[in-house]
Amino acid sequence: METEIVEVSGHIIDSLILAKVLDLILESGADYRMVDVEIGRANRDPSRARVEISSPDRPSLDRLLEQLQVHGANRVALRPASLEPCDQDGVLPAGFYSSTNLNTRVLTEDGWVPVENPEMDCAVVLSEHRARTVPMHRVKVGDAVVIGMEGVEVAAPSRPRGTSPFEFMASEVSSEKPKALLVAEVARRIGEARSRGGRILAVCGPAVVHTGAAPDVARLVREGWIDVLFAGNGFATHDIESNVLGTSLGVSVQQGIPTEHGHANHLRVINEVRRRGSIAAAVADGFIPAGVMYECIRRKVPFVLAGSVRDDGPLPDVITDMVEAADAMRSHLEGVSVALMLATTLHAIATGNLLPAGVETYCVDINQAVVTKLADRGSHQALGIVTDVGLFLRDLAGDLCP
Amino acid sequence: MCPPNYFGVLYEINPWMHREVTVERDAAQAEWEGLRSTLVQAGAEVEVLEPAAEVPDLVFTANAGVVNASQFVPSRFRHPERQAETALDSAWFRTRGYQVSELPEDVCQEGAGDALPFGGVLLAGYRFRSDAASHAYLSTLTGAAVRSVELVDERFYHLDLTFCPLDERRAMVAPLGWDRYGRRVVEALVPEPLVLEDEEALAFCANSVVVGQRVVMPSCPVRVGRQLEAWGFEVMVCPVSEFLKAGGGCRCLTLALDVVLAATVD
Numbered sequence: 001m002e003t004e005i006v007e008v009s010g011h012i013i014d015s016l017i018l019a020k021v022l023d024l025i026l027e028s029g030a031d032y033r034m035v036d037v038e039i040g041r042a043n044r045d046p047s048r049a050r051v052e053i054s055s056p057d058r059p060s061l062d063r064l065l066e067q068l069q070v071h072g073a074n075r076v077a078l079r080p081a082s083l084e085p086c087d088q089d090g091v092l093p094a095g096f097y098s099s100t101n102l103n104t105r106v107l108t109e110d111g112w113v114p115v116e117n118p119e120m121d122c123a124v125v126l127s128e129h130r131a132r133t134v135p136m137h138r139v140k141v142g143d144a145v146v147i148g149m150e151g152v153e154v155a156a157p158s159r160p161r162g163t164s165p166f167e168f169m170a171s172e173v174s175s176e177k178p179k180a181l182l183v184a185e186v187a188r189r190i191g192e193a194r195s196r197g198g199r200i201l202a203v204c205g206p207a208v209v210h211t212g213a214a215p216d217v218a219r220l221v222r223e224g225w226i227d228v229l230f231a232g233n234g235f236a237t238h239d240i241e242s243n244v245l246g247t248s249l250g251v252s253v254q255q256g257i258p259t260e261h262g263h264a265n266h267l268r269v270i271n272e273v274r275r276r277g278s279i280a281a282a283v284a285d286g287f288i289p290a291g292v293m294y295e296c297i298r299r300k301v302p303f304v305l306a307g308s309v310r311d312d313g314p315l316p317d318v319i320t321d322m323v324e325a326a327d328a329m330r331s332h333l334e335g336v337s338v339a340l341m342l343a344t345t346l347h348a349i350a351t352g353n354l355l356p357a358g359v360e361t362y363c364v365d366i367n368q369a370v371v372t373k374l375a376d377r378g379s380h381q382a383l384g385i386v387t388d389v390g391l392f393l394r395d396l397a398g399d400l401c402p
Numbered sequence: 403m404c405p406p407n408y409f410g411v412l413y414e415i416n417p418w419m420h421r422e423v424t425v426e427r428d429a430a431q432a433e434w435e436g437l438r439s440t441l442v443q444a445g446a447e448v449e450v451l452e453p454a455a456e457v458p459d460l461v462f463t464a465n466a467g468v469v470n471a472s473q474f475v476p477s478r479f480r481h482p483e484r485q486a487e488t489a490l491d492s493a494w495f496r497t498r499g500y501q502v503s504e505l506p507e508d509v510c511q512e513g514a515g516d517a518l519p520f521g522g523v524l525l526a527g528y529r530f531r532s533d534a535a536s537h538a539y540l541s542t543l544t545g546a547a548v549r550s551v552e553l554v555d556e557r558f559y560h561l562d563l564t565f566c567p568l569d570e571r572r573a574m575v576a577p578l579g580w581d582r583y584g585r586r587v588v589e590a591l592v593p594e595p596l597v598l599e600d601e602e603a604l605a606f607c608a609n610s611v612v613v614g615q616r617v618v619m620p621s622c623p624v625r626v627g628r629q630l631e632a633w634g635f636e637v638m639v640c641p642v643s644e645f646l647k648a649g650g651g652c653r654c655l656t657l658a659l660d661v662v663l664a665a666t667v668d
Contacts, residue, residue, distance in 0.1 A: 010538030015550035016583040044547040072534030
């Protein structure tokens with residue numbers, strides 16, 4: 001398939017020039033994709049459209065381009081992206097192209113190269129006919145960094161489509177949606193993703209444990225529905241606490257009442273895990289008898305626990321260097337096609353920042369603001385489900401692990 | 403207008419031109435004078451551009467450029483034979499205090515021959531003489547909204563052979579010269595068209611000069627005349643057969659100077 005982009009501008013809507021150009025493309029047997037269109041607001045305002053034409057072979061594309069030129073549609077002369085080498089580790093050349101999380105490709109002297117790992121707010125580095133996003137701190141002296149926008153093409157974002165509750169759900173975040181249908185749809189999509197070989201990422205906040213949903217997550221891990229877990233010190237600690245002492249932040253998970261001196265329970269659990277050196281060691285010697293972390297260790301499901309300033313302990317597995325934590329999260333994203341953000345604001349946003357826009361992201365939170373925040377920070381692909389995470393996970397586990 | 407002192411068919415750049423056909427110099431001169439006096443009689447004031455020996459088609463002033471109040475956008479001629487006219491046209495306008503705004507060098511546009519104001523927009527033809535790409539520039543320079551029409555019949559190589567605005571609602575139109583998109587554009591633009599039959603169009607009916615309620619035409623078939631009169635126009639026929647040998651009628655021999663393109667009409 002050969003492709004070229006043409007641009008046509010002027011009063012192309014009212015003059016039917018755009019319609020004619022598109023008709024001519026289709027009549028010639030080629031196909032088109034609108035790259036962008038700016039439509040003049042008033043009668044006198046000009047409009048401008050860029051159209052990508054794809055044709056089965058070069059000669060017919062060239063004939064079509066010649067024909068379109070008569071109607072003012074001219075080939076957009078694309079120049080390869082300009083590159084500049086880094087002259088300092090961890091510092092980008094000024095004017096670097098800042099990436100989005102959308103599918104992106106870069107024009108080089110040898111043609112288009114897809115960016116392998118779309119991630120927002122990174123640089124794009126080219127080497128040996130490969131293009132990768134690289135976060136600022138990871139660039140090395142000599143890395144060829146894309147400069148400016150020229151020769152970079154970003155695909156328009158898309159949302160999951162189909163006749164489903166998601167059609168209206170995609171439009172806005174709302175608490176007023178039939179939850180059972182949504183959960184069934186998420187379950188169906190997870191099933192589909194899995195059958196295509198995609199991996200499922202769960203990002204969990206401590207509320208998952210507080211609401212009593214941790215056993216459902218443990219079940220999902222045990223039955224193979226979760227392939228990688230991101231969380232913080234809190235989630236892991238309370239998961240372990242609830243399985244060792246039966247409380248979450250000192251509150252009995254079974255009775256829902258505070259236990260005496262329970263406020264220190266999580267510290268005692270952290271202390272014991274620290275004594276053993278790692279969560280894996282605490283599972284191995286039987287200190288941790290069950291739970292999400294237990295199942296992750298048992299099933300060798302990788303997890304990243306990212307620390308924060310207010311962490312108690314923390315658990316020995318918690319990565320306290322944030323740059324290192326983000327890198328660890330990145331290293332587990334390959335092949336992820338569904339992300340479940342479960343009752344966590346900070347980890348959801350952190351993960352959202354790392355995910356390509358193509359990853360179906362479901363953000364479950366009782367607080368509508370979390371979903372909005374995620375979208376405001378560029379993760380437009382996130383679909384929000386405003387509900388209690390405990391109820392959501394019980395239904396989801398019920399659907400996936402009958 | 404520009405007197406035909408040096409007019410002749412010296413080259414062939416449209417299907418009407420044949421070099422073996424001789425132009426009767428005196429007849430041409432007489433027809434031109436006839437047109438000029440008819441226009442004056444119709445109520446127009448005529449200004450004259452000095453003829454020049456090396457450019458026989460300078461007589462067709464409609465192609466000098468696009469006039470917009472005190473602005474003049476000189477043509478960029480397709481054929482090298484006519485390109486020398488531009489400097490003479492621009493000089494004429496410049497000495498009269500017009501602001502001369504130039505189109506980029508890589509597009510062709512042949513003035514009012516391919517750009518006629520109607521209904522608040524500038525209807526502009528393209529393909530044979532003007533490039534579609536020139537329309538966006540024309541719009542940028544003049545502020546006018548442009549409606550592009552593709553000309554598909556080489557006998558109507560300029561828009562002014564197929565379109566003649568009469569008043570705010572009416573125009574003579576010759577759809578024969580346009581592609582199907584162009585026909586739809588004009589259909590949407592002109593509330594009351596006088597649709598010319600093919601024969602009428604080929605008789606250069608659309609290449610007429612409208613001065614108020616008077617229509618100065620190279621010839622006028624009965625049907626067209628009746629309709630024009632029914633609308634309250636007075637038809638003044640002014641033969642220009644010598645100029646038809648070069649593919650130009652009454653309108654081609656004139657350039658309207660009282661044009662203000664409606665830049666702010668929505």
